[in-house]
Amino acid sequence: MVCGIAGILQPGGAPVNAGDLRAMSRALAHRGPDDEGFHHEGGLGLAHRRLAILDLSPAGRQPMPNEDGTVWLTYNGQLYDFEPLRRRLEEQGHRFRSHTDTEVIVHLYEEDGDELLASIDGMFAFALWDARRRRLLLARDRLGIKPLFYARRGGDLAFASELKALLALPWVPREVSASALVHYLYQSSVPGDVSVFEGVRKLSPGEYLVAEDGAIRTGRYWPGPPEHARPESPGSATDALRAGLEAAVRSHLVADVPVGTFLSGGLDSTAVTWQARRAVGGPLHTFSVRFEGPAAYDEGDAALAVARALDTTHHELRLGPDAVRDLPAVFSANDEPFAISSAIALHHLARFAREHVKVVLTGDGADEILGGYPWRHEPDWGRRARPGAALRGLALTGVRSLRGSVGTGPGLAEQLGARLRRLGRPDERYAEIVCAFTPEEMERLLAPDLAPLARAVWADSPLRRAYRAEGGADEVNRRLRADLRTTLVDEMLMKVDRTTMAAGLEARVPFLDRHLVEWAMALPGIEKVRGGIGKIVLRRALLPVLPKVARRRKHGFDTPLGAWLRGPLRGLLRDLLAPEAVRRRGLLRAGVVERLVAAHLGGRGDHSRKLFSLMVLEQWLSERARAPRSTAAPSLAAVRA
Numbered sequence: 001m002v003c004g005i006a007g008i009l010q011p012g013g014a015p016v017n018a019g020d021l022r023a024m025s026r027a028l029a030h031r032g033p034d035d036e037g038f039h040h041e042g043g044l045g046l047a048h049r050r051l052a053i054l055d056l057s058p059a060g061r062q063p064m065p066n067e068d069g070t071v072w073l074t075y076n077g078q079l080y081d082f083e084p085l086r087r088r089l090e091e092q093g094h095r096f097r098s099h100t101d102t103e104v105i106v107h108l109y110e111e112d113g114d115e116l117l118a119s120i121d122g123m124f125a126f127a128l129w130d131a132r133r134r135r136l137l138l139a140r141d142r143l144g145i146k147p148l149f150y151a152r153r154g155g156d157l158a159f160a161s162e163l164k165a166l167l168a169l170p171w172v173p174r175e176v177s178a179s180a181l182v183h184y185l186y187q188s189s190v191p192g193d194v195s196v197f198e199g200v201r202k203l204s205p206g207e208y209l210v211a212e213d214g215a216i217r218t219g220r221y222w223p224g225p226p227e228h229a230r231p232e233s234p235g236s237a238t239d240a241l242r243a244g245l246e247a248a249v250r251s252h253l254v255a256d257v258p259v260g261t262f263l264s265g266g267l268d269s270t271a272v273t274w275q276a277r278r279a280v281g282g283p284l285h286t287f288s289v290r291f292e293g294p295a296a297y298d299e300g301d302a303a304l305a306v307a308r309a310l311d312t313t314h315h316e317l318r319l320g321p322d323a324v325r326d327l328p329a330v331f332s333a334n335d336e337p338f339a340i341s342s343a344i345a346l347h348h349l350a351r352f353a354r355e356h357v358k359v360v361l362t363g364d365g366a367d368e369i370l371g372g373y374p375w376r377h378e379p380d381w382g383r384r385a386r387p388g389a390a391l392r393g394l395a396l397t398g399v400r401s402l403r404g405s406v407g408t409g410p411g412l413a414e415q416l417g418a419r420l421r422r423l424g425r426p427d428e429r430y431a432e433i434v435c436a437f438t439p440e441e442m443e444r445l446l447a448p449d450l451a452p453l454a455r456a457v458w459a460d461s462p463l464r465r466a467y468r469a470e471g472g473a474d475e476v477n478r479r480l481r482a483d484l485r486t487t488l489v490d491e492m493l494m495k496v497d498r499t500t501m502a503a504g505l506e507a508r509v510p511f512l513d514r515h516l517v518e519w520a521m522a523l524p525g526i527e528k529v530r531g532g533i534g535k536i537v538l539r540r541a542l543l544p545v546l547p548k549v550a551r552r553r554k555h556g557f558d559t560p561l562g563a564w565l566r567g568p569l570r571g572l573l574r575d576l577l578a579p580e581a582v583r584r585r586g587l588l589r590a591g592v593v594e595r596l597v598a599a600h601l602g603g604r605g606d607h608s609r610k611l612f613s614l615m616v617l618e619q620w621l622s623e624r625a626r627a628p629r630s631t632a633a634p635s636l637a638a639v640r641a
Contacts, residue, residue, distance in 0.1 A: 007024075008024075037062050051506060077124025085119065139209075162498075260356065261284065262362045271363065285312065288303035291319050303316070327572070341558070444592055
């Protein structure tokens, strides 16, 4: 069951303040509207908000104990292998009081201790209390599908599914990290294991934390997918992928509530929907968005054609320019600045779907494991350091974007030179492809006293570190593996979790099934991306059996942001990034921002990603300044500290 979890551990034994724990739980009410539970024990307090998916009876309530109350669990997630694990535990003599996957973890810990992490497959974040040892174990799933934040004060530890629950505690640090803000501007989200606040961290994917005797240690239980490619014939690879996806979808359909799929009409969501329709046999609810506006972004016809071909019960949400009225709610779903614009459509679609189902399967993750972005994943023009190819590639990646950008004027030649120099630095090339701003643009954008952070943060980029760590893979897989550690977690999975859970909807991602990911990462890159075509093996495996419309170019749930910023969002853009507002904040150079706004509104380039990032940052800082003391951001002086 996907839920909200929170807790406090005070090793000194002082009782946890019940009001603090209730406040944390209230902050997570949207994640678990069905039930609320607490467990207090000396210096420990656990909280749980339940979204009931398996065993809807009171037997599924959390926090959940073992038979004698010496092990307690508060858990957010879904195990896809819990049924065989349960049978194994029953054979070993364990007796179950519920039909939940939660109870499987409790008994598995009794048998295997921390080694249970190697056994379980699924999406999860949990806290397990061993009362005999007075020991707390936190863990997050291998790919980071479910989030977990934590903060420390001396030996005290607090944790929660979302940052807002930690901010319900008066002692949690609220000093905004200047470097985190610059990381955000580069990547459109706060990446890695840090948060926007100093002193608050995220547990990384595949990581655990143990708190015992006042000390805390962390470690990894999953090092990542296999490093070495395993060649397969085209036929065996397509058969393996088809079988792997079928198994993943079947396991992800297990629920005691209605399940549907998000359907964009592209290859990934169509593949999941096709497998789900075959597995359920009966009616299957599907959900899509139809945009009123630029035709290039409207996938309504494609989704409807797939739904008709697969005979699903289809629901279509129409979104027009008035969809932006809910933008403050989209912003507030994230406790940190988060500027992935497809969250706008997903925010509305999740609420729409929740009227019909409690669980949806999505096609997310296919691009990251199978090479869905050829422009980003295929070995590019600079790899062989041929000047002619390099210059052509530079044109492809956006010489035009330099005009009217934050680097106009005398800095244009410098920017071109810097990009050419990065051709021989593959980690920087990879990061530049992903980032919204180049280091040169960032230096010009930031206020003079913050500008040195542009280079320092670029040098410490999680994107560059992840790329360098994957040196044993071929170039396509090197980039894909780096994506798994960075943008998959920090952008896509964060977006899916926040938008769906804000609506009380559980989203499952079959393409990120552990076995499917490990198989895909062992497949040579040439089987995934070649000649500007991505997901080659997926196309071979499924296009012959899918509706023809799935062959079209996909957009996912991208929004027509560029047009909206020139239309319904124009007023908000002008208000948030007005020169006087930018000067008053003191983080950015008002003249540079003003030129960027003018260039976009004047049609001299599409700078929507940059501008949206700046708008979200200003909105986030403004909201924090107006918030009550328990959640307020500090002054600008503290931001710059």
